[in-house]
Amino acid sequence: MIEPKATPMREQAPDVRIHNFDEVPLGYSEDEAVREASRCLQCKTAPCVAGCPVGIDIPGFIRAIKERQFGAAIGRIKEANALPAVCGRVCPQETQCQGVCTLGKKLEPVAIGRLERFCADWEADHEACTPAVHAPTGKRVAIIGSGPAGLTAAGELKRRGHDVTVFELLHVAGGVLMYGIPEFRLPKAIVKREIDALRRMGVRIEVNKVVGRVATIHELLRDGYDAAFIGTGAGLPQFLGVLGENLNGVYSANEFLTRTNLMRAYLFPEYDTPIKVGRRVVTVGGGNVAMDSARTALRLGAEESFIVYRRSEAELPARKEEVHHAKEEGIQFQLLTNPVEFLGDKGRVRAVRCLRMELGEPDASGRRRPVPVKGSEFEIESDTVVIAIGNGPHPLIPQTTPDLALTPAGNIAADAVSGATNLRGVYAGGDIVTGAATVIEAMGAGKRAACAIHDSLCS
Amino acid sequence: MHRILSKRTLGPKIREYVIEAPDVAKVGKAGQFVVLRLHERGERIPLTIVECDPQTGGVTLVVQEVGKSTQEMGDRFQEGDSVLDVAGPLGLPSEIERYGTVIGIGGGLGIAPLYPIARALKAAGNEVIGILGARSRDLLFYEDRLAAVCDELHVMTDDGTYGRKGFVSDALREILVSGRAIARVWAIGPAIMMKVCSGVTREFGVPTVVSLNSVMIDGTGMCGGCRVQVAGEAKFACVDGPEFDAHKVDFDLLMSRQRFYAEEEACAVEAYLAAQRREGETK
Numbered sequence: 206m207i208e209p210k211a212t213p214m215r216e217q218a219p220d221v222r223i224h225n226f227d228e229v230p231l232g233y234s235e236d237e238a239v240r241e242a243s244r245c246l247q248c249k250t251a252p253c254v255a256g257c258p259v260g261i262d263i264p265g266f267i268r269a270i271k272e273r274q275f276g277a278a279i280g281r282i283k284e285a286n287a288l289p290a291v292c293g294r295v296c297p298q299e300t301q302c303q304g305v306c307t308l309g310k311k312l313e314p315v316a317i318g319r320l321e322r323f324c325a326d327w328e329a330d331h332e333a334c335t336p337a338v339h340a341p342t343g344k345r346v347a348i349i350g351s352g353p354a355g356l357t358a359a360g361e362l363k364r365r366g367h368d369v370t371v372f373e374l375l376h377v378a379g380g381v382l383m384y385g386i387p388e389f390r391l392p393k394a395i396v397k398r399e400i401d402a403l404r405r406m407g408v409r410i411e412v413n414k415v416v417g418r419v420a421t422i423h424e425l426l427r428d429g430y431d432a433a434f435i436g437t438g439a440g441l442p443q444f445l446g447v448l449g450e451n452l453n454g455v456y457s458a459n460e461f462l463t464r465t466n467l468m469r470a471y472l473f474p475e476y477d478t479p480i481k482v483g484r485r486v487v488t489v490g491g492g493n494v495a496m497d498s499a500r501t502a503l504r505l506g507a508e509e510s511f512i513v514y515r516r517s518e519a520e521l522p523a524r525k526e527e528v529h530h531a532k533e534e535g536i537q538f539q540l541l542t543n544p545v546e547f548l549g550d551k552g553r554v555r556a557v558r559c560l561r562m563e564l565g566e567p568d569a570s571g572r573r574r575p576v577p578v579k580g581s582e583f584e585i586e587s588d589t590v591v592i593a594i595g596n597g598p599h600p601l602i603p604q605t606t607p608d609l610a611l612t613p614a615g616n617i618a619a620d621a622v623s624g625a626t627n628l629r630g631v632y633a634g635g636d637i638v639t640g641a642a643t644v645i646e647a648m649g650a651g652k653r654a655a656c657a658i659h660d661s662l663c664s
Numbered sequence: 665m666h667r668i669l670s671k672r673t674l675g676p677k678i679r680e681y682v683i684e685a686p687d688v689a690k691v692g693k694a695g696q697f698v699v700l701r702l703h704e705r706g707e708r709i710p711l712t713i714v715e716c717d718p719q720t721g722g723v724t725l726v727v728q729e730v731g732k733s734t735q736e737m738g739d740r741f742q743e744g745d746s747v748l749d750v751a752g753p754l755g756l757p758s759e760i761e762r763y764g765t766v767i768g769i770g771g772g773l774g775i776a777p778l779y780p781i782a783r784a785l786k787a788a789g790n791e792v793i794g795i796l797g798a799r800s801r802d803l804l805f806y807e808d809r810l811a812a813v814c815d816e817l818h819v820m821t822d823d824g825t826y827g828r829k830g831f832v833s834d835a836l837r838e839i840l841v842s843g844r845a846i847a848r849v850w851a852i853g854p855a856i857m858m859k860v861c862s863g864v865t866r867e868f869g870v871p872t873v874v875s876l877n878s879v880m881i882d883g884t885g886m887c888g889g890c891r892v893q894v895a896g897e898a899k900f901a902c903v904d905g906p907e908f909d910a911h912k913v914d915f916d917l918l919m920s921r922q923r924f925y926a927e928e929e930a931c932a933v934e935a936y937l938a939a940q941r942r943e944g945e946t947k
Contacts, residue, residue: 375751375882376701413749415754444888444891451891451893469705474935478708481925601903
């Protein structure tokens with residue numbers, strides 16, 4: 206008899222966790238992991254593997270957990286995924302591996318993400334398994350950007366014996382994993398651990414290195430790199446373009462989260478970077494970044510935190526789990542609501558003027574287009590606003606590489622499989638190519654590009 | 665880690681540092697800036713590049729001790745010590761061409777970033793008129809350096825303790841009123857000074873460039889905290905600037921955004937000074 210429900214993971218209670226930045230889900234014990242692993246049917250077709258953008262041998266690692274071979278389990282995962290502790294926490298498993306799980310047709314799917322996280326955390330408490338590295342090939346690859354795409358490409362190329370240097374323009378490696386995703390969802394110590402594992406493999410990481418300015422892509426290739434991979438992400442915050450958006454107290458989600466996560470503004474003045482959270486915080490947007498911002502606001506001491514989103518709950522792009530956590534914590538959802546102006550007082554925002562919306566005909570994205578309800582204008586009193594409506598491509602590499610082909614949206618034009626760009630030896634992947642997407646999709650792109658780079662270097 | 669190759673005092677709470685940052689020193693140009701972080705708990709401080717020496721790898725920066733971090737840098741970071749991070753060069757370089765006769769205005773700390781621009785303009789064959797301004801004699805620095813790269817130098821102090829009494833905008837107006845053909849003006853300094861100078865040159869229709877020092881976090885285009893309104897459009901000072909067409913800048917917005925963290929800055933200074941006092945007592 207198979208348990209119909211997945212083994213739950215213990216969590217910090219909502220009323221406790223809104224006062225701290227500690228991680229919300231607490232992880233599986235060994236027994237809980239074994240119990241959950243036992244629910245896996247070990248079906249021959251293993252649709253979960255195809256559902257994983259990096260193709261982890263999911264039945265294989267789950268079987269090892271069931272047999273209490275935890276070291277073997279993490280080894281199996283790491284053959285395909287350099288960042289398991291990250292993926293186990295932030296992947297949208299419900300639409301990937303778990304979304305196609307055979308068990309899921311009748312019962313709750315196997316909690317693959319939780320099991321992956323368990324293995325990665327188990328490894329952190331035990332002897333670290335460093336993947337075998339091939340003998341040096343003598344080929345050098347430059348990776349620009351140390352986010353999920355760049356780190357994955359770096360790990361894959363290093364394993365194959367290439368000399369890999371990762372260039373990061375901020376003062377720490379990790380990209381969005383460090384500046385964007387909050388501590389309570391992805392502890393920074395865990396990101397550092399995964400990056401240290403890459404360093405142990407021999408990946409060189411240079412921070413504060415502004416590629417494009419200190420050396421262009423062409424200069425890197427001229428100065429001895431055989432190939433370059435661009436994974437500089439979607440770092441340019443988008444704004445609504447409505448009146449009052451430059452008032453004090455109106456933050457981009459990037460700024461709000463960077464101050465908090467990267468610069469640790471929640472520990473001000475012990476740390477030097479301040480943040481102003483205010484009493485009533487309105488976050489505009491419905492994705493994971495919006496949930497992260499609204500939940501961060503509460504932890505910074507906001508009395509009330511609102512999500513304002515122009516479509517309905519069904520269209521919220523955030524993961525269900527994030528919406529669930531946000532609701533548990535008391536985030537107030539103003540759905541079918543669109544901000545049209547920010548009102549200020551002495552230069553600081555004091556309210557958001559909104560319109561109620563209703564859903565009309567489907568638009569280009571296939572989702573029903575929100576249309577304003579006439580005469581529905583109202584104000585939400587607010588002293589801090591966070592704009593979380595998405596990010597455009599990071600501008601530096603396109604700006605400093607004029608012959609690099611771009612898409613009409615300003616992303617780098619790259620082959621969907623190999624990541625090859627119009628420039629010889631230059632590859633790109635992740636959000637800089639696709640526009641803002643998920644950590645694991647960026648990792649998949651990094652991995653595919655690494656394979657293509659390897660093939661080209663060895664041929 | 666980046667070693668401090670030299671440190672000297674230019675005036676009360678104004679210090680010049682030469683910091684080892686070979687990557688930046690190789691390619692840094694007039695108008696660009698670096699982001700510096702003192703230590704693990706430090707904030708990212710944007711500082712305009714004054715001079716780059718590719719031979720020694722030294723980058724010259726002038727720092728005014730106005731907040732906690734800059735004060736800490738002045739108190740605790742000596743020649744031979746190291747700061748944790750220096751990233752750059754960031755921002756777009758100044759557009760240096762042969763314009764004809766140009767005016768370079770540096771007010772207060774703005775004298776430091778003006779120097780490399782004036783030097784580059786001179787090297788490009790321009791006749792360079794320099795106007796330097798400070799509140800008082802002791803706050804004026806780099807007069808000799810500017811004199812070496814300007815064909816003509818005007819020095820103004822608010823209180824008349826040195827040079828002529830008055831503001832840089834007064835000297836600017838006199839030159840424009842005299843009818844001399846001025847092709848372009850650079851004005852760098854406090855936002856209010858840039859606003860006033862911009863108002864003067866607008867009257868005379870002289871193209872004017874200002875360098876905007878809005879509040880920044882990453883300095884690389886990612887946070888949008890440094891956004892300024894230029895010709896009615898939001899621009900990021902870090903990647904679209906820091907230099908902009910002065911006649912299109914919304915200076916009032918800039919000033920309002922610069923003041924947003926005043927309270928926190930004061931609180932940080934207070935906490936720092938209290939810690940300094942405690943340290944002094946235990947010694």
